[in-house]
Amino acid sequence: MDFTIVSDIITGKHVRKDYRHYMESQWFSRSDLAEIQSRKLRDLMEHCYENVPFYQKVMKQKGLIPSDFASIDTLAELPKVTKEDIKANYADFTPLNLKTIKGVKSGQTGGTTGSILVKRNDANTRSSIWGAFKRFESWMGYNAGEKALILMGGHVAHNRDIKYFKGEIKSFLQHRLLNQIVINPYSTDEEITKSIISHLINSDIRLVRGYSQYLYNLCQQMKKRGVFCRIPVVTTTAEPLMPQHRELFKEVLGAESFDQYGCGEVGGVAFECEKHEGMHITEERVIVEQNEDNDLILTDLDNYSMPFIRYYNADQAIIKNEKCSCGREHRLIQNVMGRTCDYVIGLNGEYLHWAYFWHLVFDSGIAQKRELNKFQIVQEAKDLLVFKYISSELESEEMQMLTENIQSRLGKIDVVFQQETQITNTATGKYRPVINKLLS
Ligand SMILES: [Zn+2]
Numbered sequence: 001m002d003f004t005i006v007s008d009i010i011t012g013k014h015v016r017k018d019y020r021h022y023m024e025s026q027w028f029s030r031s032d033l034a035e036i037q038s039r040k041l042r043d044l045m046e047h048c049y050e051n052v053p054f055y056q057k058v059m060k061q062k063g064l065i066p067s068d069f070a071s072i073d074t075l076a077e078l079p080k081v082t083k084e085d086i087k088a089n090y091a092d093f094t095p096l097n098l099k100t101i102k103g104v105k106s107g108q109t110g111g112t113t114g115s116i117l118v119k120r121n122d123a124n125t126r127s128s129i130w131g132a133f134k135r136f137e138s139w140m141g142y143n144a145g146e147k148a149l150i151l152m153g154g155h156v157a158h159n160r161d162i163k164y165f166k167g168e169i170k171s172f173l174q175h176r177l178l179n180q181i182v183i184n185p186y187s188t189d190e191e192i193t194k195s196i197i198s199h200l201i202n203s204d205i206r207l208v209r210g211y212s213q214y215l216y217n218l219c220q221q222m223k224k225r226g227v228f229c230r231i232p233v234v235t236t237t238a239e240p241l242m243p244q245h246r247e248l249f250k251e252v253l254g255a256e257s258f259d260q261y262g263c264g265e266v267g268g269v270a271f272e273c274e275k276h277e278g279m280h281i282t283e284e285r286v287i288v289e290q291n292e293d294n295d296l297i298l299t300d301l302d303n304y305s306m307p308f309i310r311y312y313n314a315d316q317a318i319i320k321n322e323k324c325s326c327g328r329e330h331r332l333i334q335n336v337m338g339r340t341c342d343y344v345i346g347l348n349g350e351y352l353h354w355a356y357f358w359h360l361v362f363d364s365g366i367a368q369k370r371e372l373n374k375f376q377i378v379q380e381a382k383d384l385l386v387f388k389y390i391s392s393e394l395e396s397e398e399m400q401m402l403t404e405n406i407q408s409r410l411g412k413i414d415v416v417f418q419q420e421t422q423i424t425n426t427a428t429g430k431y432r433p434v435i436n437k438l439l440s
Contacts, residue, residue, distance in 0.1 A: 002144035003177050004134070012103050012123050018131025025284050026135060030329045033283040038072050040301040041287065045069040047095070047304050054092035055307070075287065080297055080312045083117050083265070093306060104305045119265050120306040128302040129267040132282045136271035140233045140258050142207045149199055150175075150182045151210035151218075181205075197222060200229050200253070208255065212236040212245045213431040217373055219252040230254040237262065239431055240336070240354070244362055261336050263313045266300045270333045277324045278332030290319060294337070344379040344436055346410030354433040360405055366398050367391075376423045379436045385410075388418045 004016045025036065046066040048055035058078060059065070068074045086093050098104060103123025137144065175182050181203065183196055196218065199205060208215070208231055215234065222228070234255040236245070241259040249255050261279050262268040269286050270279035281288050287299040294316045300308040316337040324332055343351045357377050361367040370391040378386040385406065394402075394417060403415045425431050 004144065007177075008127075013127040013130070014123075015127045015130040015134065018127050019134040022131050022135040022282075022284060023138070026328050026330070028329065033329065034072065036284050037287055037301065038070055040285075041072060041075065041299070042066055042069045044301055044304070044307065044309070048307055048309070051095040051097045052093065052307055053096070054089055055309070057092070072287065075289070075299065075310065078310050080310045081308070082312050082314075086306075087117055095305065095307075098305060101305045117265070121267075121303050122305040124304065125267070125300070125302040128285045132271070132285060133268055136258075136260065136268070139271065139273045140207070140235060140256075141274070142233055145179050146206040147204055148178070148180045148207040148209065149196070149203070149205045150180050151196065151208065151214060152182075152184075193218070193221065197227060200231060201227065205231050207231070207233045207235065208253065209235050209237070211431060212239045212241045213374065216245050216248060219248045220371070220373065222252050223248070228252055228254070232256065233258060235260065240358075240433075242358060244367075261315075261317070261333055263298070263315065265308050265311060265313065266298050266303075269298065273324060273326045273328060275324055275326045277326075278320055278334040280324065280328055280330035280332060281319075283330050288319070288331070288333075290317075294318065343439075344377060344385060344410065344434060345382075345438060347383060347413055348411040350409055350411075352406075352409055356409070357433065360402065364398075364401060364405075366394070366402070370394060370398075374423050374431075376432065377434045379434075379438055382438065383413050385413055385415045386418055387415055388420045388423055390420050390423060393419055 004019070008014055008016055025033070028036075045055070045059075045068075049059055049066050055078075062077055064074065064077060095101065098120075101122050103126070104120055105122075105126075106118055106120045134144070142148075171182075181199055183192065183199075200208070200222075215236065229252075231253045232255060234249045234253060235258045237260050241257060246257045249257050256276075258272045258276075259279055260268060260272065261270040266286060268282065269288065270281045272279045285301050287301065289297040289299075289310070291297065295312060296315050296317055298308060298311045298313060300311070317333045318335040318337075320332040320334045322332075323329055337353055343353055345351055354377070357375070361372060361375065366372065370389075370393075372389060372391040375387065375389040375391075378388065380386055387402065399415075399417050402417075406415055407413060423431075
């Protein structure tokens with residue numbers, strides 16, 4: 001059963017209305033989508049012109065008025081804004097009419113840089129985000145109310161006070177209502193793994209949501225134990241979903257994989273459709289621009305309580321211009337290359353992305369042969385990389401081969417191999433395949 005109507009009434013959102021709209025607009029032409037964007041952008045800039053000091057100043061300086069934004073091209077006249085810019089000018093990004101905006105909530109957003117921003121959004125934004133997410137569910141063939149298993153590491157509780165317990169009770173009820181089983185997978189407890197596998201086999205789960213690295217390890221364990229099941233859908237987020245992940249999820253869980261891309265400040269940005277040719281940008285709610293380095297610049301068209309306009313979040317991606325064979329004309333993000341800090345830098349100045357290491361260990365056959373469970377590259381110094389890995393011990397020829405390959409790209413950098421029993425994730429549970437200590 002779909003509880004969206006009940007939830008809308010209780011929370012003052014309009015998810016159902018937005019979802020219906022998005023189900024129609026998924027078939028809109030690019031020019032119709034551009035029209036939605038320019039209308040919403042003009043309205044947003046009207047709000048900023050009236051209420052947001054940062055943009056009042058910028059627009060005055062540049063001699064811009066809201067109606068100039070009827071053309072999306074005008075957006076390029078506004079400055080790019082980073083998390084640090086917002087933090088440094090926090091009051092200027094706070095609308096003067098904040099109290100009149102419905103359903104404003106604030107929360108923290110971290111990210112791989114560890115820099116924390118107190119962000120806000122409003123009922124309107126959350127409705128739009130959930131409306132778009134429900135459309136994604138329909139692309140995956142998942143119906144609201146069907147049983148889902150959520151394996152996402154979440155909050156690290158600090159104070160177990162009344163507010164904390166209230167929050168726990170609320171989320172427990174929400175999950176019950178949505179028919180979700182939620183298990184925090186970041187525990188080494190064998191019982192938890194057993195419980196997850198038991199749910200996968202016995203609970204008629206229709207969808208699994210989790211981080212790709214965690215699910216990959218889980219599937220490796222299941223395969224080893226000869227446990228296979230039939231779950232229709234796996235959806236991953238926050239971490240790269242590679243072809244090898246998809247293959248193993250198909251083999252062990254029987255599931256088709258669907259990727260999505262979003263960021264904490266803006267919410268879901270792009271979602272994969274049933275054709276798996278990339279992730280469709282939710283053009284109805286986000287304007288995605290790119291600079292010459294493929295950095296993404298995002299404009300959230302819904303959030304009036306904390307405008308994210310030309311927001312630069314340090315993610316890079318490849319955007320395809322070809323249309324998807326599903327017939328939807330929303331542009332496709334093909335590949336998110338992760339955070340700018342997820343690189344190592346060679347003595348020759350060359351940048352190597354985590355995906356290079358990923359391909360290196362898989363293409364060389366080492367990952368398969370050693371049953372590689374997890375790895376992490378840490379750049380400790382200009383001339384020192386530490387290659388941490390969890391698998392059976394690498395032989396000296398394997399280490400030499402990896403070192404030679406890495407050096408052929410980065411120059412004579414030292415590579416030290418460390419076999420580990422554990423590689424810890426960040427506090428929010430994200431796995432970082434590459435850590436560059438020169439940049440953090
Ligand atoms: Zn498509």
